[in-house]
Amino acid sequence: MSTLPPVPEPFYWTSHPWGAALRCAALDPLADHLFTSRQLGLPAEPAWTTLAATLEVTPDHLRRVRQVHGHAVVTVRAGSAGMPGGGALDSRPEADALIGDDPGSALAVMTADCVPLLLADQRTGAVAAVHAGWRGTAAKIVGEALTAMQRAFGTDPANLIAVIGPAIRPCCYEVGTELVDAFAAQQHERYLIDRWFIAKPPRRGEREIPKLRLDVAGANRDQLILAGVPEGRIFDCGLCTAMQLDVLTSFRAEGAAAGRLAAVIRPRARHQAPPA
């Protein structure tokens, strides 16, 4: 068993027959949830069945989407028939976020360096799982998920708990200037773009243009704050996928053969509030 990297409060590791999982105590009262480690063996299909069992749902109730680096959001409502995101891969909708209030369904997104976010509304118990790579982040996917939660469940961002899982960090994520253009094309404020794209100062005598590094997790954090989520309710584990290859897995570091990680969340069953 490899040594698990240290994580800040209120994150903690749990141990399962298949390996380690990362959780956040701030989410625990609202939702069962976890970020998987590479030991689960995704994206192999049997690993999804194992993950469903860990969340205590049937494989059909582990709701997934065909992720396309866009900004579409799928809603999984409690009590509605024919809920999306179960069954065969082809039958799943194209989207990069799922929101829901069904305690019988777990919502999952899959990542390999992209930012996984898990959200839960402290007042209504509604939850979301979001996949935000650089394209989805440029397209403001986390804001789209929040807007969808507001519409579907009356979520107030002030009541949200937001958790950022393992992702590639600026330390390991060099990008080209075309990404800056892509963000600018989506009308992000200049001061934000300057903050998200970090330029290392050139060394003395170096004539090369300094390389840019993108802080995708930080960009999502800023987008949550802009949407009205209080800073103190956003929790980032800080782990870099490219630097913990015994526990995590990274497309940048390992190439096409890299495994995948999943972030999954299942709302807890809520008892009806007593009449006031």
Ligand SMILES: [Zn+2]
């Ligand atoms: Zn790194």
